[in-house]
Amino acid sequence: MSSELIGKRVSVLDKGYVELQDIMPHPLTGVSPDTAIASAARVSFLGESKGGEKDARLIHYLMRHKHTSPFEMVEFKFRVKAPVVTWWQWARHRTASYNAQSGRYTEFAEDEFYVPAVWRKQSPDNKQASLGELEPEANTELTQDLIDFYAQGFALYQKALRQGSSREMARLFLPGFGVYYTWIVKTDLHNLFNFLRLRLAPDAQYEIRVYAHTIYREFVKPTVPIAAEAFEQYQLKPSGVEV
Numbered sequence: 344m345s346s347e348l349i350g351k352r353v354s355v356l357d358k359g360y361v362e363l364q365d366i367m368p369h370p371l372t373g374v375s376p377d378t379a380i381a382s383a384a385r386v387s388f389l390g391e392s393k394g395g396e397k398d399a400r401l402i403h404y405l406m407r408h409k410h411t412s413p414f415e416m417v418e419f420k421f422r423v424k425a426p427v428v429t430w431w432q433w434a435r436h437r438t439a440s441y442n443a444q445s446g447r448y449t450e451f452a453e454d455e456f457y458v459p460a461v462w463r464k465q466s467p468d469n470k471q472a473s474l475g476e477l478e479p480e481a482n483t484e485l486t487q488d489l490i491d492f493y494a495q496g497f498a499l500y501q502k503a504l505r506q507g508s509s510r511e512m513a514r515l516f517l518p519g520f521g522v523y524y525t526w527i528v529k530t531d532l533h534n535l536f537n538f539l540r541l542r543l544a545p546d547a548q549y550e551i552r553v554y555a556h557t558i559y560r561e562f563v564k565p566t567v568p569i570a571a572e573a574f575e576q577y578q579l580k581p582s583g584v585e586v
C-alpha cells in the first residue's frame with residue numbers, strides 16, 4: 344500500500360470531501376494491512392503471515408465464514424466534509440469513533456450549504472427512496488428556491504450574531520439539513536465493511552452513497568485489495584450490490 348494515500352483528499356458532492364488521515368498498520372511499518380489481517384488470524388496457532396497466496400486464501404476463508412475479528416486489526420481515520428443530511432445517517436453507525444466541528448465554536452460561512460445537482464422524484468413503491476429526476480423546469484425552480492432559502496437563513500443567522508446572540512443559538516436560523524459539517528471518523532475495517540455494505544446499496548440515499556463509493560474506491564480497495572476482493576465476493580454480490 345502506498346503511503347501517498349495518506350493525506351489524499353477526494354471531492355464529494357458540490358462542496359464536500361473525504362480525506363484519508365491515517366491507517367493502521369501505517370505504511371511506515373512495512374506491514375501491509377492485508378498481511379495484518381492474516382497475521383491476526385494466525386495468532387490462534389501462534390503463527391504469523393505466510394504471505395502471498397496462502398494469506399489470500401485465509402482472508403477469503405475468514406470473510407466467507409464471518410470470522411470477523413481479524414478485520415478489526417486494520418483501522419482507517421478520515422476527515423470528512425458532508426452536509427447534515429448525510430451525517431444524520433452516518434452517525435447511526437455507532438461502532439465508529441467521531442469528532443465533529445462545533446457550531447458553538449465556529450461561525451458558518453455563506454457558501455457552506457449543499458445544493459444538489461438534480462432533484463430526484465419520490466419512488467412510488469419505496470417510501471424511503473427516490474427514483475428518476477424532476478423535469479428540467481421544476482429542477483431549476485427548486486434549485487433557485489433552495490439557494491434563496493439558504494441565503495435567507497444565513498442572513499438571519501448573521502443578524503442574530505450582529506445583535507449579540509451566541510453562536511450556539513444563532514445557528515437555529517441555518518437551514519439544518521443542507522449545512523456542511525466537518526467530522527473526523529475512525530473505524531476498523533470490519534465495521535467499515537458493514538457501513539459500506541449498507542451505504543453502497545442502491546436503497547441507501549444518494550447523499551451518503553457517494554461518500555461510501557469514494558471511501559471504497561479511493562481508499563479501502565487500494566489499501567486492502569485482497570480483503571476487498573473477498574468483501575465483494577461474499578458480502579456485496581450476495582446482497583446484489585454492484586461497485
Ligand SMILES: Cc1cc2nc3c(=O)[nH]c(=O)nc-3n(C[C@H](O)[C@H](O)[C@H](O)COP(=O)(O)OP(=O)(O)OC[C@H]3O[C@@H](n4cnc5c(N)ncnc54)[C@H](O)[C@@H]3O)c2cc1C
Pocket residue numbers: 435436437438439471534537541542546547548
Ligand atoms: C437503507 C437504510 C435505511 C435506514 N432507515 C432507518 C430509519 O428509518 N430509522 C432509523 O432509526 N434508522 C435507519 N437506518 C439505520 C440502521 O437502523 C442502522 O442504525 C445503521 O444502518 C447502522 O447499522 P449498524 O447498526 O449495523 O452499524 P453500527 O452501529 O456500526 O453497529 C455495527 C454492529 O454492532 C452491533 N451493535 C451496535 N450497537 C449495538 C447495540 N446497541 N446493541 C446490539 N448490537 C449493537 C450490531 O450487530 C451492528 O450491526 C437505516 C439504514 C439503512 C442502511
